[in-house]
Every structure is written in C-alpha cells, then in structure tokens.
Amino acid sequence: MKKLVYYVSDDFLDEFKTNFNSNYLPLYLDGDKEKIKEIFSNPENVIESSIEFDYADLFLESEDPDANKKNMKIIWESLKHLSISEASNEKLWIALENTFYLDYHLDQLKLISGKTREASVISRTIFNRGNKRSLMINNIASLWWIAYYTINPEAEDPFYLTNRFMEGTYRGNAIAYFSSNLVSNKNIVLGTLEAIYELIDEGKMIENRYSYSSANKLLNLTGGVVILDLLSKDEIKKIVKDNLLKMENVETVSEKTI
Template sequence: MTKLRAKVCTPQFLQTFKEKFDSEYYQLYKDRDRQAIEKLFASPAVYESNRVFFDFTPLIVKGNENFGIRNAKNIYSAFKDLTLTQASTEEFWFTMLNTYYLDYIFESMKANDKPEILKNMMFMGTTRAFFIQHLARAWWIGYRTYDESHQLNPWWLLDFMGTSDIHGKAYSLFASTFTNNKKIGLGIIEGVMLSQDHFKNIQYTYAYVDKYFNALGGVKILDVLTREQVRDMTVKLLEDVWTGEYPINAKDRKHIFLEQ
C-alpha cells in the first residue's frame, strides 16, 4: 500500500486565497494551469500533517453511475480515522482537494467552469457547509450513513438513500442541527425505507420529515430519543400522512406520494 501524508494550509493562506480567487486564481483553473496551481500550493503555508492515509482513492465526477454513493464510501473509508473536529476543518478539505484531488477539479470543470460553481466545490462557506464542499461532502455523507451495527453491510442505508440525488437528500436531511446526532439521521432514513410502499425516495420526502422533526424539536429534546424511536416516529408520521390523519397540502402530497 502507498503511504501518503495529508496536507493542510494555514487559515491565513485560505483567507488570502478566497480574497484573490476572483481576480487572480480563478483564471488558473479555467486555463487548467496545473503547474501554476501546484506552485501556488507549494507555499510554506501549505504543509504535510502527521495524518497518514493509504492507497489514494480518487473522487468520481458527476455523470458516472452511482458516483455519489461511491464517493461517500471511498472517501469515508480512506479517512475513517478523522475526528469530527478534523473533519470539520475547511483548511484540510480545501488543501486536499487542491493537491491530491486536482484532477477531480479539472474533470468536473468540463461540465461547468463558472466561478461560483468552483467556489462551491472548494470552499465550505457558511450555510450547510459540510454538504457543499465536494470532498468534505463525500466524507460526511459516508459518516452520517455508515451503520456500524449492521455487520453484514454497514452501507445498507446509504445504498437505499443514495439510489438517486444523494447530495440533495443529504443537503435536506443532514444540515439540520438535530441530525448532528447520528442516530437521528439513521433512524429517519430507515423510517423512510420502511415506508417506501407509499412514499418516494426523493429529497422532498426527507425535507418533509426533517421539517416535522424540526418543529418537534421546539417542544421535545430530540437527543433523548433512541434511533429505534426516531425510526418508528418517522414510520408513524408517514403512515398518518398517507391515511389522512396528519394534514398535508396538495403540493407536498404530489411530490412525496407514489402514484396510486
């Protein structure tokens, strides 16, 4: 196995990069100027950390079959020993993407090379940050869906949730504060899976359930719930929606119900 050292930059380097991106650096990426970008990241402000990973795993670009699922499995597995604090560090993911994963950036830009698209790919920003930056997004989806209690296939919930638009679903579900508690997210996914006879496995369904738990969090401490309770509450909610016992507007009904 090939041993590689993870790279990270200083906060000052990242801040300066953001400030100069539009005026100086964007053109380097648009021109696919690998040499100039590599020189930029050869700065003393970019350094190797003590963190070691093995067997470089590439990110797969959009358009390849099940690319979101494969990226989540691969990146989380490659960096599984990261602490949550380390996995929350923008400097780490930004530097790794611009060094080891530079080919991914170039390949992705073939579909769209607008500055804002590239910024979303590289930077975390402030809103739902973990599920915007592409490398961090893969890791966090992997982390939030990995089910250690399911020994036969710890990825069984990701395999279900990720059958289409995994990033949209993750954006809707995992960006809520209450799903920082991993068991809540796992419980919701399993609840949706158990309700798939009547409900679509789409972003809108997860957003609808997310809205319910957000409202519930105003009157109940969600962290005290077990994963099984969250699963059963999700099933009960969707069952009541289906039978008409829980109110739902026509727009939501059209989006989340399977055709009858």
C-alpha cells in the same frame, strides 16, 4: 500508499478566499491543473500534518457512473480516523481537494453546467456558505460526512443506507438534510433514513429533497415536546414514518398519479 494529510495555512486560506473570484476562479473554470498544482505545492500555502492516511486514487464520475459510491468508501476507509474537529476544518478539505484529489475535483467541476456554474464552482472550492453547509457542498468533505452519518456498523450491510442515499441526486438531498443543526445524532439520522426508504419502498412517497428537509421540520417540531437525543433509532423511525406523509411539500404517490 501511506501519505500525510495536508492543511492550507491560515495566511493562504485568507488570501485564497478573499481574492478567489479575481485570482483563482478562472483557473477552476478552465481546469488549469498545472497552475493549481503549482499554487498548492508552495510550502508557504500548504503544510503537512502529522496525520497519516492510506491514499488511493478516486474514480472520475465522467468515466464511471458509480464513481461517487466507490469514492465515498475510499475516502471513508482512508480518513475515518479523523476526529470530528479535524473533519470539520475547511483548511484540511481545501488542501486535500487541491492536491491528492485534484483530478477528481476538476472532473466534478467540469460536469457542472448552466447559468449557476460559476457560483457552484466557487462554493465547491471555498467555504462560503457557513461551515456545516459548506462541508456538504465540498466535493471531498461531503463524501466523508455522508459516510460518517449514514454508515450503520450494527446493520447486516453497514453501507446500505449510505449507498441508498448516494443514488440519484444525492448532492441536493445532502445539502437539504445534513446542513441542518438537527443532524448531529446518528440515531436521528439512521432512524430518519430508514423511515424515508421504507415509505418509498412501500409505494407511499416519491423521493425528493422535501423527503429529507420535511423530516427535519417534523423532528424540529417534535423536539419541542420531547428530547430527541434521548430517543432510540427505532423511536425516531416511528415518529418519522407515522407523520412524514402529513408534512407540507412531501410528495405522496397518490399526488403524483392524479
């Protein structure tokens, strides 16, 4: 179904973020879909762009444990023509998650529990953690960006690394890994992920957020000696695979079994 991508207006975005805790947060905590729809149907708040996309409903994680893998493919296939500038724009993602994908957004918020629920609802609905980190926290933007970084069109299965990354606690791993300024070159990402998953599959490392954040630290150190952007995917992979187990906080299998 062909639709036009929405943006929120500059004036509304400023008001929405400034007054979010007092005026809007209760609506998201309570899942007040109709009130949110009313706010985001106001043409002064939401503007149609000239960008077309093929809209499809997203699956709800509360009903389908594989929803996020499926949704990542839906979001990517429908919006992969976005430019990097467009896909980095908070006005687009705030509009999309509160219009076309509101059911999914509210379902994701409903699944959050514990003492940090309020803070998590805020950070998933407005950008309040810096742009790059917020893109990896936002319920819709994170799906697009994970796909962008991890799909390898040259692989036999282009979505292998993507699906592998989406297993388990992918949200925490995405924030730990993709929020780094180092992560901008696809050769770096693909080489790093291939190394991480080979170490896991060879029974040498336990996967957790330190698998990813420590790989970033390792490459940052390496970047002081060589220009990482000039290295191939396989060269990045070798550096990570040969050295990651030596990094602090990386949990090896031998450590886990002692």
